[in-house]
Amino acid sequence: xxxxxNYVPMHGDHIVESIICADCHTLITHSVDLEGNFTGEMYVExxxxxxxxxxxxxxxxxxxxxxxxxxxxxxxxxxMPRITEPVIISSGYAFLEPRTPYGLHTLVGANxxxxxxxxxxxxxxxxxxxxxxxxxxxxxxxxxxESSLEIEFVGGGGGxxxxxxxxxAEGYGIDVKLHNKVGxxxxxxxxxxxxxxxxxxxxxxxxxxxxxxxxxxxSGARIIGTDDDGLSDYERHHDLIYDESQVQIYELVAAxxxxxxxxVLEQAYVTVKDNRLVPKGFSMNHSAYDTTRVEGEVxxxxxxxxxxxxxGEVIAEGTGTDNIxxxxxxxxxxxxxxxxxxxxxxxxxxxxxxxxxxxxxxxxFDYDTQAIADFEELYNTHGSxxxxxxxxxxxxxxxxxxxxxxxxxxxYLSPNPAREGETKLVWxxxxxxxxxxxxxxxxxxxxxxxxxGQEGSEMIRLPNAKGVYIVRVDYGxxxxxxxxxxx
Numbered sequence: 001x002x003x004x005x006n007y008v009p010m011h012g013d014h015i016v017e018s019i020i021c022a023d024c025h026t027l028i029t030h031s032v033d034l035e036g037n038f039t040g041e042m043y044v045e046x047x048x049x050x051x052x053x054x055x056x057x058x059x060x061x062x063x064x065x066x067x068x069x070x071x072x073x074x075x076x077x078x079x080m081p082r083i084t085e086p087v088i089i090s091s092g093y094a095f096l097e098p099r100t101p102y103g104l105h106t107l108v109g110a111n112x113x114x115x116x117x118x119x120x121x122x123x124x125x126x127x128x129x130x131x132x133x134x135x136x137x138x139x140x141x142x143x144x145x146e147s148s149l150e151i152e153f154v155g156g157g158g159g160x161x162x163x164x165x166x167x168x169a170e171g172y173g174i175d176v177k178l179h180n181k182v183g184x185x186x187x188x189x190x191x192x193x194x195x196x197x198x199x200x201x202x203x204x205x206x207x208x209x210x211x212x213x214x215x216x217x218x219s220g221a222r223i224i225g226t227d228d229d230g231l232s233d234y235e236r237h238h239d240l241i242y243d244e245s246q247v248q249i250y251e252l253v254a255a256x257x258x259x260x261x262x263x264v265l266e267q268a269y270v271t272v273k274d275n276r277l278v279p280k281g282f283s284m285n286h287s288a289y290d291t292t293r294v295e296g297e298v299x300x301x302x303x304x305x306x307x308x309x310x311x312g313e314v315i316a317e318g319t320g321t322d323n324i325x326x327x328x329x330x331x332x333x334x335x336x337x338x339x340x341x342x343x344x345x346x347x348x349x350x351x352x353x354x355x356x357x358x359x360x361x362x363x364x365f366d367y368d369t370q371a372i373a374d375f376e377e378l379y380n381t382h383g384s385x386x387x388x389x390x391x392x393x394x395x396x397x398x399x400x401x402x403x404x405x406x407x408x409x410x411x412y413l414s415p416n417p418a419r420e421g422e423t424k425l426v427w428x429x430x431x432x433x434x435x436x437x438x439x440x441x442x443x444x445x446x447x448x449x450x451x452x453g454q455e456g457s458e459m460i461r462l463p464n465a466k467g468v469y470i471v472r473v474d475y476g477x478x479x480x481x482x483x484x485x486x487x
Contacts, residue, residue: 016103018058018074022049025189028291031269033257043254043268047291048188049075054288056281056318057183073183078144079107108141110148110187110387111355115141117382142387148186149195149277150179151349151392154323172335172396173327173468173483175441176349180277180320185292187250187276187353192263192360194251195277195389196223198350199241199326201333201396205343210333213326214247214350220385223247227359231261237275237297239304240467242327242417242485250276250322253296263360271295278305280320302465325441327468327485329416335397344397352386409475413460417485421462428455431476438462439470462486 086098119134154175187193198214254268275298
């Protein structure tokens, strides 16, 4: 280097520290209005380095649960993994002394789509890398993605899901927990990127689909229903999903001065949604929280990045997790009773990553420039199918109590979902005096009361927190539990 550039290379410890990544992966823009006038506001377009600072991986994350203490790692740990074999760091200079350790210059992230577009258009784009070069980089990118997330079925998993299925003959449900395993938000970086959850339930023998949230079209790029309106709207964060039209999407949604979602980076004025999965050790009390905020409905999700006790109290912050409750309350969601049939429900959860969703990209094609037209052709030819990050499967079965087949007391709740926070318990064919109890979805008792008469009704006021609640009625000769959704 000294011979050809007149620079003398010197050792620098900062080369192996995360801060060397900060300049390019921290971008704060000067916001403008729709006429191009400066608003005077600054907008955090991306702050991946700050997200790492606000994590257990940097050693600076606050309120880290005990099981995550001791975690550490720099950006280079994942993006430039080290090998211990001696390496000569310059080609054509075999006489140089080998060095160790050596950081592999893989530098992969998550954007397989752009890599594939470049690989398939090497000549037209004037690239010097070969197809093999791109393929090896794509393989490493997919491998990194697939190590980024873990799916857990809370209270069950890998077998019959006992808690929800034992609650009620009126419906079923399941709790899914996602664990972010990377050292920053997931997804991170450029704000087009999104992560979304697909969950579907099929019958083991007939193959009939009973429920499907996050269903994609045949291209594998569009979420049916959710992506129909382009950028004019966006999917809110969900702690509870009870309808197939609802889908959990982890993303950043920037909005302009009119609070309309925008993909024009200079017009980004405010963030109306940022529910991206945060890293382990992330805290709202960290000094970097002003550039790593979570925004939108996720702020009302009690278990986002937190572990909760049985009564709903926060035990610890910084788990890097999120729980999603799926409640299957549609009357058409029926599982065969195991007394009568061996058929059961197969629950599959897939988590998908997308770097260039159609709803983000396609509005750009309304502008008539040669560069945009060229990219539109490449984009349409390649497509923008989502990439599978993680998958998991479990099972749910019909209730096995033979008494469920017999005629007996009539009990139901209406309305359900209880959008105004109230639902009516209606009963018939009961003994003269019965008791009922109200529980939250964690099994914590909220209150109990008595109901009188063989038939009648009583209004039940639910807590303010959205979620699933259980009304358990003890009618003397038996017990029945009913599920109600507080929306």
